[in-house]
Structures are given as C-alpha cells and as structure tokens.
Amino acid sequence: MADTMTIPANLAAKAKEKGWPDDLVEQALASGAGADQIIGYMDQGVTADQARGFLAAQAGGGPELSDELKAAADLAQWPYELLQQALAAGAAASDLMNFMSMGVTADQAREFMAQGGPPQLDLSWMQVPTEWNTRARPTKHGLTLEAINIGKYGEIPDVWPYHTEMPRGAIPIPGVESMGYSIFEKQEVWADNCAALYEEAIQRRWRPATDVPWATIEPLPDDVERAICQICTHISEKEQLEADVLGRWEPDISYGYHEVKLYLATTIFENARAVEVFRKRALSNGGGLGIQSPGWGFRSIVDARNFTEMLTIQMVLQDSLTLAQYQYLEKYAKNPAEQYIAAHAMQDKARHVAYAISHIKYVMMHRADRRDEIMRYLDKGEGMMLQDDKRDPATKAAFAIYFGGGKANINEGLQIYNQMRRRAVEQYLARLKWATIERADRLDPGLKKYIKD
Amino acid sequence: MPSFPSVDWFDAIKDIVNKDPDYRALGTVDCIVGVKVGSKIFELTFDAFECTTVREAAETDLRDMDFWLEQPYDKWVEMIENIKKHGKADLSHTLNTIDLSMPEGLARAHDGYRRDAFYRFNQSIQDFFNAAAKIDTKFLAEAAVA
Numbered sequence: 001m002a003d004t005m006t007i008p009a010n011l012a013a014k015a016k017e018k019g020w021p022d023d024l025v026e027q028a029l030a031s032g033a034g035a036d037q038i039i040g041y042m043d044q045g046v047t048a049d050q051a052r053g054f055l056a057a058q059a060g061g062g063p064e065l066s067d068e069l070k071a072a073a074d075l076a077q078w079p080y081e082l083l084q085q086a087l088a089a090g091a092a093a094s095d096l097m098n099f100m101s102m103g104v105t106a107d108q109a110r111e112f113m114a115q116g117g118p119p120q121l122d123l124s125w126m127q128v129p130t131e132w133n134t135r136a137r138p139t140k141h142g143l144t145l146e147a148i149n150i151g152k153y154g155e156i157p158d159v160w161p162y163h164t165e166m167p168r169g170a171i172p173i174p175g176v177e178s179m180g181y182s183i184f185e186k187q188e189v190w191a192d193n194c195a196a197l198y199e200e201a202i203q204r205r206w207r208p209a210t211d212v213p214w215a216t217i218e219p220l221p222d223d224v225e226r227a228i229c230q231i232c233t234h235i236s237e238k239e240q241l242e243a244d245v246l247g248r249w250e251p252d253i254s255y256g257y258h259e260v261k262l263y264l265a266t267t268i269f270e271n272a273r274a275v276e277v278f279r280k281r282a283l284s285n286g287g288g289l290g291i292q293s294p295g296w297g298f299r300s301i302v303d304a305r306n307f308t309e310m311l312t313i314q315m316v317l318q319d320s321l322t323l324a325q326y327q328y329l330e331k332y333a334k335n336p337a338e339q340y341i342a343a344h345a346m347q348d349k350a351r352h353v354a355y356a357i358s359h360i361k362y363v364m365m366h367r368a369d370r371r372d373e374i375m376r377y378l379d380k381g382e383g384m385m386l387q388d389d390k391r392d393p394a395t396k397a398a399f400a401i402y403f404g405g406g407k408a409n410i411n412e413g414l415q416i417y418n419q420m421r422r423r424a425v426e427q428y429l430a431r432l433k434w435a436t437i438e439r440a441d442r443l444d445p446g447l448k449k450y451i452k453d
Numbered sequence: 454m455p456s457f458p459s460v461d462w463f464d465a466i467k468d469i470v471n472k473d474p475d476y477r478a479l480g481t482v483d484c485i486v487g488v489k490v491g492s493k494i495f496e497l498t499f500d501a502f503e504c505t506t507v508r509e510a511a512e513t514d515l516r517d518m519d520f521w522l523e524q525p526y527d528k529w530v531e532m533i534e535n536i537k538k539h540g541k542a543d544l545s546h547t548l549n550t551i552d553l554s555m556p557e558g559l560a561r562a563h564d565g566y567r568r569d570a571f572y573r574f575n576q577s578i579q580d581f582f583n584a585a586a587k588i589d590t591k592f593l594a595e596a597a598v599a
Contacts, residue, residue, distance in 0.1 A: 140501035349572075423553070
C-alpha cells in the first residue's frame, strides 16, 4: 500500500526540511493521518524517530530497532522491549543511545518512564480551614495594612505560639523547624501606630540622590565646612548603628507581629537613607569626614538585652536628641540642600520616636509592673549618653560653629547648642509623660541642667 | 481676593494643594492642625492625600487637635508676605525655623505625642502654606483679629 501512496508536494517539501524519510511519511498517510496534520506534527517538532515509535505503537507492535540501537542495548544490558516501549512513548533513538552510553541502567529508565503521564497532585491544601471569602477594600490611603486586618487576620494575639515563619492567619503544619524567634509576647514589641507608621513611611519616602537640590551647595568658610562635615560624620555613625541594632532584632520578632517587623524594616531603610545623605553632604563640597564618636551611648543600645530596653534607649532617648538636632540643622542650614536634608530627616526621625513612645505607652497600659524597669533603662541610657558628651568635644563644638556661622561666633553657637539640648530634653519628657512616665524628677542631672531654668 | 485669616483664605489654599500633584507626592498626611491668629482659630483636617475640611473653631477645640500653630499677627503677615515674595518660605521663614525662634514654639499641643505630628508631616504642612504664593492675600486689620 505504501508503494502506491502519493505524497503531496507540500508534505514532501516539509518532510525533506524536517528530515522525515519518504517511507515514514507514506506510513503516516497510510495510518489515516492527513497531509496537513502530518505537517502540523512536523512543525511542532515531532522527530522522525518519535513518529516511527508512535506509529509502531498504534499498530500494536513494538517499533523496529536499528542494529546500532540493538548493539548499544546489548552493551548497556537494556532489554529490547524496554527500547521499544521508550520509542513508542516518543523517545528519540538518538536520545536512547545517549542514555545508554551515559550509563543509565534499565531500571533507572523504567523508573523515569513510570513518572510519565499526568502528575498525581495532592490538592487537600485547597480545603485548608483558614478564614475564606475575605475581601479587603482600599481606603483613601489605598489598600493598607490596617485595611486588610479584618476578621481573623486582624486578630493580634497577646501571645504568639508559633516558632516558625507561618504568617498570621495561615494554618500550621506539624514538623516545621523553629526559625529561632525569641519574642512571642505582644507587649514586648507592640505599638498601636505601627501599621499606620509603616504606610506613612512608605508614602513619605524621598530620594537623596535626586531630590536634594545638591547644586545649591556653594563653598563655605573652611571652619563651617569642617563643622558640617563633623556633624555629618557623627550622624552617619549613629544612624548606621541604629540600622545595625534594629537589623539584629528583626529576626527575633515572631511572625504574629508582622506589622512591627514591617515598620522596623522601613526604619532600617530610613536609617540607611540618613547614613547615605549625610555622607553625601560631607563629601560634596570640598570637605571630607571627621573623627568618630567615643561610642559610650552606642554601647548601651547594643548591649540592651530585651527589645523594650533597646527601644527605650535608642528610639525614645537617643532619637529625641537626634530629632532636635535635625530641627536645628534645618533652621541653621547654609543652603537649600542642607535645609532639605535636615527637614526630611526630621520627618523620618519623628516617626521613629512616635513608634517607640507608643510602644512604651502600650507596655505601661498592659504591663504596669515594668515601669521601674523602664526607668532603669532610661537611667542607664542618659548616663551613657552624657559620658559621650564628656568624651566627644568635637561634635558639640562642630554644632556650635555651624550654628554660630564660624569659630569666631562659637559662644553664640554654644548658646544655640544649649537651646537645642533644652528643647530635646523638654520634648523627651513630654513624650514620656504622654506614655504615663513622669521622668522630670529622676532625670540625670547632666540633662536636668538644661531645663532647670 | 481672600482675606487672611478667614475660612475663605484657607479654602483657597486647600483647593490649590488638593489639585497639586507635587503635594500628593509628599505622601499621606493624617492630622488635625489648628491655626490661631489672634482670637481667631481655624481647624484644618488633613486626611490621606488632601486637606479635607477647613472650619472656624473655638478655643476649646484645640484640645482635640494634634497641634496648633500660633504666633503674633504681625509674624503671620511677615511669613505669608515672605512666601509670596520668594514663591515659598525662605530659610528664615519655614515653619520649623519660626517654631525654634519662639520660646513657646509656633507648634503647640496639649500632649507630647500628638505635637510630633508637626515634625512627621512638616514638609506637607509647609507646602500647604507655601501655596499662599499662588494667591493674592488681603490682610485684615490687626484689630479685627484681636
């Protein structure tokens, strides 16, 4: 029958192009396939070997094995029927030759072929009993974290029992390893404003490289340039420290309080932005970096043994001072670029303080017994910070020269520096008062002196 | 030409910033700000990307605001004229600079937490007042607000 089969011209041309011999094409036509259908197979990349195997399988017998294939099968100890089975399943003879020469055993080939066919998927996960039909709706602020905190997903437990990275609201499975979290109590990390602060931080971001009007910076007198460069060194150092410290605490906070984890991530990013922008300022106007800080205050933050202790010292005490520094740097900026930097760093820092003081208030509302503990953290933090003051004349002098407009006006600058300290202490006390902590009487004398008048 | 201080004047500013993509690009603002000019008090509500309402308020309303801005009438006039002259507040007339220049501060509040909204949203509030450069302002006689 094949001898009398006529191959249409377009099919013959395609067969030649794709390397299908005439006898195979005739066999395919004889099996009932149309010319267009066969051309379609060819265009899909079906090889001559694959087609031969398919046709042989259709005919009910095994495809014919070439002498070369038989010789390789003898060497590799593959039974002929396995080869026929593989060819019938669509394997190319050349591929089978390769497998056998590579040392693939007959058993491995059988196992591989057994994996063919549709996968048997376990879809029991689709019956997971999480809260379903959840339809959070965007607010005026967009689809915020608070907007999706609905139903069970918005229940923030006082104690989170899971040690894994399971998201809040998902269903746990047994046997998952602990991720090493160590904070499982809400009162250890929570602040009622953390989700809103996260969204605020995301919305109010800025880009130092292009947003700061760098071109407005003009040469400054040498002493003023040295002063701002020392200030930039000081700020870069402490912002980097804050980023490092928060970065270490992030992995300790369990997933039940993801709002806190997310907010801290933005804080770390903002610390990085401050490091970036103040370093850029130092290196953009003919100056350079100054000398490092003694780091006594840093130690009290790094050495904190619990999260609330770290927040109390870093983000309530130290950041209150830094926030006041940004306020004064904005006022005494020498050009629009410095004004822009200080004003935007001020916004970021105010959020850090807002989170921390809100956390302290939450602790006071839920664990009033921790009041004395927090007082002791503040004792330690204030003391260590004042040790820095004693050992770091450079930073104080730099602020005074910058505020005064030069070394000649350093006394005037020192008065402004003291005003800055006074404001920082007053605001620090006011924030603590909001958090129900009356600190004025217990304030370290080294800080009290700024407000005693 | 709206008169300062009046609801009309703040409404005119509100309408400008609510249509300004640069204001929106500064990000969300969520706070209630008071503006105290002599005996007159105005309440500005900022919600997400816009200033939603302006109304005249009473002294007792200050307690419900995050903070209020207060300075002598002549300083308000100076600030707004400076903004008009430079297109925005110059380095000596930003809200923060004025705040630091006054012993009592420009931004005042009944608690230390809510007052920090002045810093958190500082550039948006500044942008709001900077929009005064885009309108002509008629200043009321000081006696009218005493």
